[in-house]
Structures are given as structure tokens and as C-alpha cells.
Amino acid sequence: MENDLGWWAVPLAVLGGAIRVSTPILFVSLGEMLTERSGRINLGLEGTLVFGAMAGYATAVVTGDPWAGVVLAALAGAVFGLVHGLICSMARVNDIAIGIAMMLLGTGLAFYFGKPFIQPVAPDLPSIPFGWWSDVPQVQAALNVNVLFLLGIAAALVLHWGLRSTKPGLILRVVGDSTDAARAMGLRPAVIRTMATAIGGAFAGVGGAYLSLFYPGSWNEGISSGQGLMAVALVIFARWQPINCFWAAMLFGGAGALGPALQSVGVTEGYYLFYAAPYVLTLGVLIATSSPNRALAGAPGELSITK
Amino acid sequence: MAMVEAQGTGGGAMAALRRAEPVVVPVLALLAGLVVFALFLLTQGRSPIAFFGYVWQGAFGSAFSWMNTLSRAAPLLLAALCVALPARLGLVVIGGEGAIVLGGLAAGAVALPLAGVPAVIGLPVMAACAMAVGAVWIGMAGALRHYRGVNETISSLLLAYIAIALMNHLVEGPLRDPESLNKPSTAPLDEALRVGMIPGMDVHWGLVFGAIACVLAWVLVERTRWGFAARIAGGNVRAAEVQGLPVGRLILGFTALGGACAGLAGFFEVAAVHWSANASLAAGYGYTGILIAFLARHNAIAIIPVAILLAGFDASSGLIQRRMDLPDATMQVLQGIVFMAILMSDAAYGRLPFFKAKG
Numbered sequence: 074m075e076n077d078l079g080w081w082a083v084p085l086a087v088l089g090g091a092i093r094v095s096t097p098i099l100f101v102s103l104g105e106m107l108t109e110r111s112g113r114i115n116l117g118l119e120g121t122l123v124f125g126a127m128a129g130y131a132t133a134v135v136t137g138d139p140w141a142g143v144v145l146a147a148l149a150g151a152v153f154g155l156v157h158g159l160i161c162s163m164a165r166v167n168d169i170a171i172g173i174a175m176m177l178l179g180t181g182l183a184f185y186f187g188k189p190f191i192q193p194v195a196p197d198l199p200s201i202p203f204g205w206w207s208d209v210p211q212v213q214a215a216l217n218v219n220v221l222f223l224l225g226i227a228a229a230l231v232l233h234w235g236l237r238s239t240k241p242g243l244i245l246r247v248v249g250d251s252t253d254a255a256r257a258m259g260l261r262p263a264v265i266r267t268m269a270t271a272i273g274g275a276f277a278g279v280g281g282a283y284l285s286l287f288y289p290g291s292w293n294e295g296i297s298s299g300q301g302l303m304a305v306a307l308v309i310f311a312r313w314q315p316i317n318c319f320w321a322a323m324l325f326g327g328a329g330a331l332g333p334a335l336q337s338v339g340v341t342e343g344y345y346l347f348y349a350a351p352y353v354l355t356l357g358v359l360i361a362t363s364s365p366n367r368a369l370a371g372a373p374g375e376l377s378i379t380k
Numbered sequence: 381m382a383m384v385e386a387q388g389t390g391g392g393a394m395a396a397l398r399r400a401e402p403v404v405v406p407v408l409a410l411l412a413g414l415v416v417f418a419l420f421l422l423t424q425g426r427s428p429i430a431f432f433g434y435v436w437q438g439a440f441g442s443a444f445s446w447m448n449t450l451s452r453a454a455p456l457l458l459a460a461l462c463v464a465l466p467a468r469l470g471l472v473v474i475g476g477e478g479a480i481v482l483g484g485l486a487a488g489a490v491a492l493p494l495a496g497v498p499a500v501i502g503l504p505v506m507a508a509c510a511m512a513v514g515a516v517w518i519g520m521a522g523a524l525r526h527y528r529g530v531n532e533t534i535s536s537l538l539l540a541y542i543a544i545a546l547m548n549h550l551v552e553g554p555l556r557d558p559e560s561l562n563k564p565s566t567a568p569l570d571e572a573l574r575v576g577m578i579p580g581m582d583v584h585w586g587l588v589f590g591a592i593a594c595v596l597a598w599v600l601v602e603r604t605r606w607g608f609a610a611r612i613a614g615g616n617v618r619a620a621e622v623q624g625l626p627v628g629r630l631i632l633g634f635t636a637l638g639g640a641c642a643g644l645a646g647f648f649e650v651a652a653v654h655w656s657a658n659a660s661l662a663a664g665y666g667y668t669g670i671l672i673a674f675l676a677r678h679n680a681i682a683i684i685p686v687a688i689l690l691a692g693f694d695a696s697s698g699l700i701q702r703r704m705d706l707p708d709a710t711m712q713v714l715q716g717i718v719f720m721a722i723l724m725s726d727a728a729y730g731r732l733p734f735f736k737a738k739g
Contacts, residue, residue: 116533160720163727169472169533170723173670178716184709299541306534345552349545356538365529 082211083334089215090330091323092222093288097122097280097297099225099322101304102311103232104276106318108154109308110236111269112249112262112375113161116172118277119301120179121153125281127187130292133195142195143221143282150278151271153179158267168377176302190292198287221283225319228276232315245269249373277301303355310358312371321358328354402677405725410675413721417714426704434703438696445695447582451653453691454583455480457590458645459669460676460683461597462518462638466532467678468601469634470614473521475536476642477666478543479514483643484650485547486513488566488657489555491650495570502573507647514643515636517543522635526628532635544662551658565658575652586648590687593641597680600637610634642666668694671719690715 078085101118108115125146133142157175161168201223204216236242248255248265255262280301285292303325311317332347363369418428439449462476487510494502521539524530557567575585601607613620613627620627645665650657672690676682697711 160724163724165726165729166723167726170674171720173472173474173533174716174719174723177667177671177712177719181709181712181716185707185713188707188709299537302534302537306538343549345545345549349542352538352541352545356535356542359530359535360524360528363529365527
């Protein structure tokens with residue numbers, strides 16, 4: 074394939090890819106961050122992501138309005154989160170295992186209800202052409218930024234401020250760090266954790282709607298392939314900080330875009346190995362940032378995976 | 381996960397009842413899950429009676445359907461062990477799919493230079509390679525857990541995605557048989573290196589080896605000092621360390637053993653079913669195995685009936701798709717609901733009125 078930019082097309086495509094691919098990871102990791110800050114882990118967000126993608130796509134097909142799809146995906150995600158939160162509030166129920174079950178149930182329900190929507194075409198979410206100043210089509214393509222990406226950045230900033238400087242943020246952190254301290258303050262940890270899981274689920278649902286309504290922009294059964302799970306792993310890497318979630322998502326978006334970018338300049342060797350790059354990178358950062366002895370810096374005290 | 385408290389020793393009848401609790405509670409949870417699924421079918425305007433009728437017909441209604449069910453149970457037995465063995469140490473390993481895929485690939489790959497070698501030598505070598513690769517793959521998740529504190533649930537699932545990508549890379553590239561056009565595969569196995577059927581049945585030998593593996597795993601966990609040590613470490617790691625138990629070696633050993641079982645499942649899929657390694661290896665057995673292990677409460681003997689039940693649902697899936705016009709994901713919905721029910725039942729232990737000790 075001939076290309077004016079030569080090898081410069083690769084970093085450009087990686088940047089553009091990072092912006093495009095990172096958005097769902099950003100939303101899921103923000104949602105998971107919120108849930109984990111309350112002291113629970115929801116591994117089921119992979120299922121929520123896939124169900125959100127299906128629900129958003131189906132709604133957009135039926136109503137013709139992609140934003141209605143985003144809203145419904147968020148609602149569906151909140152319902153999934155609520156179910157997870159309520160079940161985990163029961164005695165002796167393991168949050169990790171429930172997450173695995175909800176991963177299975179969420180994808181199963183999404184495939185079940187999504188079967189009729191594989192063929193129809195839904196309207197896309199709008200994007201803003203920040204590359205208008207350039208004549209180079211690759212630059213224009215890379216800087217064609219979706220509105221949800223900007224909303225994701227805004228959400229990260231709001232969460233950063235909210236967790237640090239507001240009363241609900243303080244309550245969430247207390248509940249996440251010590252159930253006993255929260256009880257002593259007259260808070261009800263189970264209720265707050267359930268709410269945090271529901272809101273986290275809504276974030277994951279929006280991430281799913283982005284997948285089916287913008288990039289890749291269609292509904293099929295292989296749409297997520299573990300992105301929700303990677304986002305969960307990223308939260309550890311991001312040290313439970315919203316702004317770090319953004320940078321981590323960008324890094325992973327870039328890694329995911331590497332294979333297609335190299336392919337576009339004619340490197341097809343090892344396509345499937347590049348496809349594995351985000352998973353390898355996730356595992357790598359998990360290994361680098363975990364520690365066998367001491368508690369992780371910034372980890373909520375009640376979180377089961379770091380205990 | 382094993383939270384059953386065996387406090388006190390009541391009268392004979394009460395003790396017997398309490399010993400029945402680990403059986404009765406999961407069975408009730410399974411039934412509750414099936415009831416919820418029946419309600420789901422009703423909301424879809426489908427008859428649950430017809431559904432379960434077809435499940436019976438497709439899974440257990442005739443000799444042919446029994447053969448179909450048992451063939452599917454073979455890899456499920458081994459996949460479930462990949463979850464149940466590490467679970468005894470309190471580890472939740474969910475990446476068995478990766479070990480199945482790479483185990484199958486290893487079996488398919490070493491079969492190429494083994495062409496012409498008699499089956500007595502060739503098949504054990506293939507099986508050993510598959511088990512070794514599976515053991516390394518899941519053992520890695522165990523090692524990362526022990527030496528680096530990496531959560532084994534997440535790492536094992538990531539490793540499964542990596543394994544599938546690796547398999548696709550090798551099957552599309554270096555190991556591809558040029559004659560496999562539509563579906564890239566390794567070269568077909570030499571006739572002599574194919575695992576045959578159990579005499580008198582239309583089921584391959586994987587079923588027998590899967591059942592033997594379950595029995596051996598049960599003996600290991602319940603009747604040996606390693607199993608005893610593992611159960612202690614699974615209950616309380618610090619107590620086990622204070623007692624001088626080799627927690628690290630137990631974690632490595634049990635995860636590797638689980639991985640070896642999953643690798644063996646991959647071997648049978650290649651040597652007895654597909655006769656070459658290709659993308660069909662990622663058929664989801666590893667994920668169904670998770671559900672089976674949890675339903676069996678990680679008891680290796682209980683895995684056998686549970687795996688047959690789940691294989692039956694799987695076997696009847698095609699019939700239900702055709703006769704009831706339901707999507708293939710219906711079974712996944714059923715599995716998800718049953719899984720939720722079984723996990724929720726953890727809250728019921730020691731709470732059900734007829735299991736409560738009096739006084």
C-alpha cells in the first residue's frame with residue numbers, strides 16, 4: 074500500500090487509534106474505579122460493556138437517535154451494577170465470583186437479545202473534526218474526536234474533584250477504607266457500595282454504547298473481547314486515581330491501535346501477535362505494579378483483591 | 381469459598397442432616413436458577429415445559445443423545461478441575477480456556493514430527509506435551525500470584541486471551557497446513573495418532589481419562605497430606621505459613637496441576653475430535669468449566685455428575701435452536717442465571733431452618 078507519509082503514518086494512526094480505542098476503556102475504568110473506591114470489585118463490567126453495546130445499538134436502530142442509545146445503555150449498566158451491588162450485600166457472597174457470573178450472564182443476555190440487530194445499521198454518534206486545519210487526510214482522521222471522548226475527560230476531571238473535595242466523595246472513601254469507621258460515622262456501607270457499583274455500571278454501559286455506535290460502530294458478538302476486563306485491571310495500574318485512568322486508557326488505546334496501524338503501512342506479519350499487545354501490556358503493568366508483601370499505595374483498605 | 385461451618389456435633393440425625401447441607405443447598409440453588417430461567421422464557425413467550433422437554437430429548441432421551449452428551453462432558457470434566465484444584469487454595473482461576481487452546485495446539489504441533497511413530501509412544505508424548513504447556517500456562521498465574529501478588533483471576537483471563545491470539549498466530553502462520561483453506565489448521569494427525577472410541581460407545585477415551593482425573597484429584601485433595609495442607613492454606617494463608625507449610629509450592633503445584641488437566645482436555649479435543657489444531661479449540665469449554673466447578677463446590681467427585689448435566693444442556697442446544705427458534709445464546713443465559721443462583725446460595729449456609737442446630 075502506497076502512502077505519502079511513509080512511516081510517519083504509524084505514530085499518527087496510533088495517536089488517532091488511542092483517541093478512538095481508549096474511550097470505552099476510559100469509561101469502564103472510571104466506573105470500576107468508583108466501585109473499587111467503595112471497597113468492592115465488579116469483574117462483571119465486561120458483561121455490562123457488551124450488554125451496553127447491544128442495548129445502545131438496538132435503541133439507536135429503533136429510535137434513530139444514537140443519544141437515546143447512550144442513555145439506555147447507561148440505564149442498563151446501572152441495573153446490572155445494582156444487581157451486583159445488592160447480591161454482594163448478602164452475607165458471605167464473594168464479589169469476584171459474582172462478577173464472573175455477571176460477565177457470563179451479561180454477555181449471554183446481550184447475544185440473546187442482540188441477535189436481530191446484527192444486520193440493521195444504526196446512526197453513529199457525532200464527532201468533532203479537530204483536524205480541519207490540516208490538508209492531510211490521515212491527520213484529519215486521527216483528530217476526528219468523538220463527543221463521548223470529551224465527555225469521558227470531563228467525567229475524569231469531575232470525579233477527581235468530587236472524590237477529593239466533596240462530601241459524597243469523602244463518604245465513598247471512608248466506606249472504601251474501613252467498614253468499621255464508616256459504621257462508626259453512622260453510614261451504611263452496603264447501601265453506599267451498592268450505589269457506587271450501580272453508578273460504575275452506568276459508566277460501563279456508556280462505554281459499550283461507544284463501541285457499537287462509534288468505533289468499531291456496529292454490533293456483533295466479538296465487539297468487546299475483554300476490553301472491560303482490561304479496564305478493570307487498569308484501575309490497579311492507575312492507582313485508583315481518575316486522572317491516571319485517563320492516561321492508562323490512552324496508553325492502552327495506543328497499544329490496541331498498533332496492529333491496525335502497522336497493517337495500514339503494509340506490515341502484516343504477526344497481525345495476531347499485535348492483536349495480543351493490549352493483553353500483554355495489561356499483564357505487564359499488573360506484574361510491575363503489584364507487590365506480594367505490602368498493601369498497594371492508594372488502594373482502598375476494604376478491597377478484596379489487594380488484601 | 382468453602383464457608384461451611386461444622387460447629388458442634390448434634391445428635392445422629394441432626395449430624396446427618398448437616399452433612400447433607402453441602403449437597404442440598406446447591407441442588408436447591410440449581411432448581412431456583414432453573415425456575416428463574418423458566419420465568420425468563422415465559423417473558424419471551426416461550427414454553428419452559430417445551431424447553432426442558434427438548435433438553436431431556438436432546439441430552440438424555442436416547443442412546444444417541446447420551447453419546448452426544450458424554451462426548452461433550454469429557455473436556456468439561458478436565459476444564460472444571462482447572463478451576464476446582466486451585467480453588468482449594470482459595471484461588472479463583474478462570475483462564476482454563478487458554479490452557480485448553482495451547483494444550484491442543486502443542487498436541488497438534490508435536491504430532492507432526494511424530495508421524496509414523498506407533499500410537500503407544502506417540503499419544504503419551506502428545507498428551508504429556510499438552511499437559512506440560514497447560515501446566516506452565518496456569519502455573520504462571522499461580523506464580524504471579526505468589527511471587528508478585530498479581531490477582532490470579534484477572535491474570536489467568538488475560539493469559540487466556542493471549543493464548544488464543546498466540547494460537548491464531550501460529551495456526552495462520554508457521555504451523556499452518558497449506559491445504560487448510562477455509563479454516564487455517566495444523567496438518568491433520570497421522571491416522572495412527574488419533575484417539576479412538578471407548579468400545580461399545582460412540583464416545584472417545586477422553587471421558588474415561590477425565591473421570592479418572594476427577595477421582596485422582598479427589599484423592600489428592602481429601603486423602604493426602606498435600607491436599608490437607610492446601611485446604612489449610614486455602615482457609616488461612618497466614619496460619620498455614622506459621623505452621624511451616626510450603627504455601628508457595630502448594631500454589632504453584634495446584635495451579636500447574638489444574639493447568640495440566642485443561643491441557644489434557646485440549647489434547648483430547650485435537651487427538652479425538654478435530655484431528656488437527658485450529659480455532660475450534662476455543663469452544664468455551666474453559667468457561668463452562670468455571671460454572672461446573674462452582675456448582676460442584678470444588679469437590680472433584682461432584683464435578684462428574686455436574687459436568688454431565690451441563691454437557692447435556694450443551695448437547696440439546698442445537699435441537700432447541702431448531703425447534704423453538706431460540707438464539708444459541710439461550711444456553712449462556714441459562715448458565716449465567718444458574719451461576720448467580722449458586723453463588724447467592726452461599727448466603728444460605730447455616731441459615732436454612734431445617735439445618736439449624738437446636739439449642
